[in-house]
Amino acid sequence: MKKTVDFKNFTLGLWKDNPIFYLMLGLCPLLAVSAALKDALGMGVAFIFVLVGSNITVSIIRKIVPEHIRIPVFIVVIATFVTIMDYSLAAFSPQLHKNLGVYLPLMVVNCILLGRAEAFASKNNVINSTLDGLGMGLGFTIAILIIASIREFLGQGTLFGINILGENYLPLLIMIMPPGAFLVIGFLMAIKNSVGGRKKC
C-alpha cells in the first residue's frame, strides 16, 4: 500500500527529479528570466506559490474530474492561480511585478505546472501533492537561481545588482543574451548527469 505521507516526494524534486535538470520542463521561463538574480528569485517564489496551489486543488478535485476533461480542468485551475498571483503582485509588490513583466501571465503555459498536475497531483493525495509542489517549486527556484547567478556574474559582473568584479571587468555579453542561458543549462545538465547518474531512456 502507498504511504499516505511520503517525505520523499519533497526531496525528489530538489535534486534527483529536478524539473529543470532532470525532467527538463519549464525551460522557457527559465531562459527568459534568468539574466538577473533579483528577477529570478521573484519568479521562483511566484512559481512555488502557483505550483503548490494548483497541485493542492488538482489533488482535491481529482476524484470528481472525469478522465476525458482533465486537461481543460487543470488548465483552468492553473490559470486561476496564475491570475491571482498576477493581481496580488501588481497590488502588493508593484516593483517585482514590473520586473517580471510578461513572464508572469505566461506561467499559465508553463509545462511544469501541467506536468505535475497530470503526472502527480491527479494520482496522489493532498499532502503528498503539496510536498511534491513544494519540492518541485524549490527545485525550479534553486535551478533558476544557480543559472541566474552564473549569467549575471559573467554577463554583468554583478550579483543581485551589486558590482563584484569592478569597473574594469569587460562583461561577457553573450551570457545575458538567450544563447548564454542555453550554454549554462547545457553545462549544468552535463555536470548533473555525470554526478547524479545518466538519464535513462
Added chain:
Amino acid sequence: MKKKDIIVGIIVLLSITVLSGFLLAQVFNIAEPKISEQKKIDEETLNREIFQDGVTFEQKKIKDIKFTVVHNKDGDLLGRIFDLKATGYGGQILIKAGVDKDLKITGIRILEHTETPGLGSKITDAGFLEQFKDKEDGTIYLKKDNPQGEIDSITGATVSSSAVTEEIRKLQENLKTLNGETQ
C-alpha cells in the same frame, strides 16, 4: 463515450470554471483599488522626478496628444510632460517626456513596459534615459544608425532602445509645430 459521461464532463468543467471566475472576481475586487492607486502614485512620482519644483500638474489633451502642464509655486510655467507610446520588443512602452518652456527635453521616464527582464528592461535605467537631456536637433538617433546620433543603445536590446529613441525624436520634431497650441 457514453451520453452520461459527456453530461457529467460538461457539468464538472462548467462548475469549476464558474467557481474560478467567482474566485478571481473576489481577488480582483481586493487588488483593483490598490493597483490603480499604485498607478496614480507611480505617475505622480515620475512627474515630480521630471520637474522637481513643480507644484501644479494640470492634464490637457490637444489633437490626441496627452500632456501635463507644470507650474511652480509662484504660478510660473515650468514646462510640460508629454505622454508617449512606443512599440518595443515585448509590447507597448509608455514614456513620460519632460519639456521645459524653451522646448528643450529635460527628463525622460518610463512609466510602463513589458520588455525582456534583464535586457530590454534596462530602458528604465538612468544611464540610458539621461542621454536624451538637452539634445540638439538631429542628434537623437542611435549612434549605430546615424553618424550624427548621440544615443548609445542598450546591449542586447536594440529594438527596445530604438523604440524609445524614435518616439523621443518624433516628439522633438513635433514640438516646434505644437508650440503655439500647447500654451
